[in-house]
Amino acid sequence: MSSAPLLEVRGLNAWYGESHVLHGVDLDIREGETVTLLGRNGAGKTTTLRAIMGILRRREGVIRLRGKDLLSLPLHKVAQAGIGYVPEERGIFASLSVSENLILPPTVSDSGMSVEEIYTLFPNLYERRSSQGTKLSGGEQQMLAIARVLRTGAKIILLDEPTEGLAPVIVQRIGDVLVALKERGMTILLVEQNFRFAKKVADRFYLMEDGRMVNSFPGHELDARMNELHEVLGV
Amino acid sequence: MNTIFGIPTPALYGQVLIGLINGSFYAMLSLGLAVIFGLLRVINFAHGAQYMLGAFAAYLLLNYAGVNYWLALVLAPLVVGVIAVVIERTMLSRLYGVDHLYGLLLTFGLALILEGAFRYWFGAAGQPYAAPSQLSGGVNLGFMFLPIYRGWVVIASLVICIGTWLLIEKTRLGAYLRAATENATLVQAFGVNVPLLLTLTYGLGAALAALAGVLAAPIYQVSPLMGSNLIIIVFAVVVVGGMGSILGAIVTGYVLGVLEGLTKVFYPEASSIVIFVVMAIVLLVRPAGLFGREE
Numbered sequence: 001m002s003s004a005p006l007l008e009v010r011g012l013n014a015w016y017g018e019s020h021v022l023h024g025v026d027l028d029i030r031e032g033e034t035v036t037l038l039g040r041n042g043a044g045k046t047t048t049l050r051a052i053m054g055i056l057r058r059r060e061g062v063i064r065l066r067g068k069d070l071l072s073l074p075l076h077k078v079a080q081a082g083i084g085y086v087p088e089e090r091g092i093f094a095s096l097s098v099s100e101n102l103i104l105p106p107t108v109s110d111s112g113m114s115v116e117e118i119y120t121l122f123p124n125l126y127e128r129r130s131s132q133g134t135k136l137s138g139g140e141q142q143m144l145a146i147a148r149v150l151r152t153g154a155k156i157i158l159l160d161e162p163t164e165g166l167a168p169v170i171v172q173r174i175g176d177v178l179v180a181l182k183e184r185g186m187t188i189l190l191v192e193q194n195f196r197f198a199k200k201v202a203d204r205f206y207l208m209e210d211g212r213m214v215n216s217f218p219g220h221e222l223d224a225r226m227n228e229l230h231e232v233l234g235v
Numbered sequence: 236m237n238t239i240f241g242i243p244t245p246a247l248y249g250q251v252l253i254g255l256i257n258g259s260f261y262a263m264l265s266l267g268l269a270v271i272f273g274l275l276r277v278i279n280f281a282h283g284a285q286y287m288l289g290a291f292a293a294y295l296l297l298n299y300a301g302v303n304y305w306l307a308l309v310l311a312p313l314v315v316g317v318i319a320v321v322i323e324r325t326m327l328s329r330l331y332g333v334d335h336l337y338g339l340l341l342t343f344g345l346a347l348i349l350e351g352a353f354r355y356w357f358g359a360a361g362q363p364y365a366a367p368s369q370l371s372g373g374v375n376l377g378f379m380f381l382p383i384y385r386g387w388v389v390i391a392s393l394v395i396c397i398g399t400w401l402l403i404e405k406t407r408l409g410a411y412l413r414a415a416t417e418n419a420t421l422v423q424a425f426g427v428n429v430p431l432l433l434t435l436t437y438g439l440g441a442a443l444a445a446l447a448g449v450l451a452a453p454i455y456q457v458s459p460l461m462g463s464n465l466i467i468i469v470f471a472v473v474v475v476g477g478m479g480s481i482l483g484a485i486v487t488g489y490v491l492g493v494l495e496g497l498t499k500v501f502y503p504e505a506s507s508i509v510i511f512v513v514m515a516i517v518l519l520v521r522p523a524g525l526f527g528r529e530e
Contacts, residue, residue: 021392038386053424055424056425074425074430075420075423075424075429076424076425076427076428076429077426078423078424079424079426080426085424085425087421087424091421093413093414093417093418094417095413095414095416095417096410096413096414100410102498103410104410104411104414104422105425105427106424106425106426106427106428108426148425152425152426201530228525
């Protein structure tokens with residue numbers, strides 16, 4: 001593929017208050033690709049997602065979506081430019097019902113899934129649509145957090161550790177959903193600690209250490225690089 | 236004459252009615268305070284002044300522009316809402332990043348300036364504002380005499396409170412407001428213009444106070460200090476109901492109003508402190524308030 005990347009990050013630096021947490025991060029994601037960020041806890045994976053979204057405000061460098069600069073936009077314009085965000089803590093609202101949580105994010109294009117399609121993909125959510133959002137199980141909350149951004153018609157979704165703390169059967173289910181999304185042409189930037197899960201969906205990997213990108217390789221090289229990865233990740 | 240617990244029933248009903256009227260104002264004002272506090276985390280000390288502005292807007296509209304009560308019910312909240320939007324954009328919004336105390340100090344200062352200015356222009360004495368002719372007079376309910384305007388205020392306040400509650404609990408805009416109250420950053424990261432939502436919320440809260448002020452004008456006199464007399468009680472109502480709880484503010488407003496009225500009948504000496512006694516007890520037993528969630 002020779003086309004320009006959908007999401008392009010160049011020399012991204014970011015700070016939490018006075019502490020410099022990202023050091024010149026480069027990242028490219030082409031349309032339809034699933035890219036996974038690997039790295040130890042504290043390597044800067046979540047921070048990279050938060051900096052791209054603009055939740056972390058103190059940034060320098062270049063972030064472009066289809067060539068359009070995101071760095072200068074106010075926070076709410078970033079989602080409107082076409083990025084969907086699924087935070088690590090899932091961010092399900094307790095004062096909203098499941099269906100209210102689902103339709104909360106405004107649509108950003110008309111290419112999103114309809115509520116009916118989403119309920120077909122996640123039948124549990126349909127059954128529990130009138131429940132309070134936070135009364136769902138952890139797995140259901142994760143499904144809801146993913147479902148929520150599918151409705152908006154975002155071109156790319158940023159997924160932060162979707163399998164964290166979930167039972168294997170739920171992890172399997174979320175893997176199936178991501179594969180289905182890939183087949184629909186969705187572009188995904190994934191932060192994930194679970195290799196087996198990431199291997200199933202990722203086209204490419206980036207490896208982060210101490211707020212820097214230290215390596216990147218295609219998905220099929222994962223097995224061959226296991227020893228090297230174990231060393232960097234300390235797993 | 237009929238009596239209940241040795242109290243003549245007309246006196247009892249009369250005080251319950253007065254309690255309901257006062258409760259109507261407590262509910263409408265604490266509702267606006269609760270909405271503002273929930274989303275902006277600002278304790279809006281200017282709320283009493285905004286209520287006073289509403290009453291004065293009605294008074295000035297009538298006396299200088301010949302605008303009648305019914306039109307004032309729409310125009311006064313609109314004018315005060317716009318003023319509040321300007322205050323939020325130019326001043327209050329600069330304080331969101333710092334300690335909540337600064338928002339309190341700013342709104343407290345604004346209240347003092349507004350009340351001082353109106354006292355300078357109109358004096359501390361109240362100005363009369365006549366109830367509209369359609370609502371003057373009264374009806375005999377058999378067990379008591381009901382001034383029509385007072386009945387109207389109770390019904391209007393119920394409609395306003397229920398309408399606001401429905402707006403927050405049942406609409407998409409209300410869902411944004413509830414979600415942003417929990418996690419404003421995430422709601423904004425989803426593409427909702429949260430700064431605009433904050434501005435509108437402050438404007439809406441102030442407009443509610445002004446609407447209460449117009450309703451109050453024919454009952455209490457229109458005076459520069461009418462708000463500051465009321466606002467301390469309203470803060471107590473908000474604390475009892477639970478900071479930020481919409482339903483808590485409404486229910487507590489009416490209940491404490493009636494409780495205050497009943498105290499005037501059974502033990503008048505305590506009537507001016509009963510609400511604060513309730514507040515102290517609630518703070519001891521349930522610090523988050525009767526309807527509040529522990530954080």
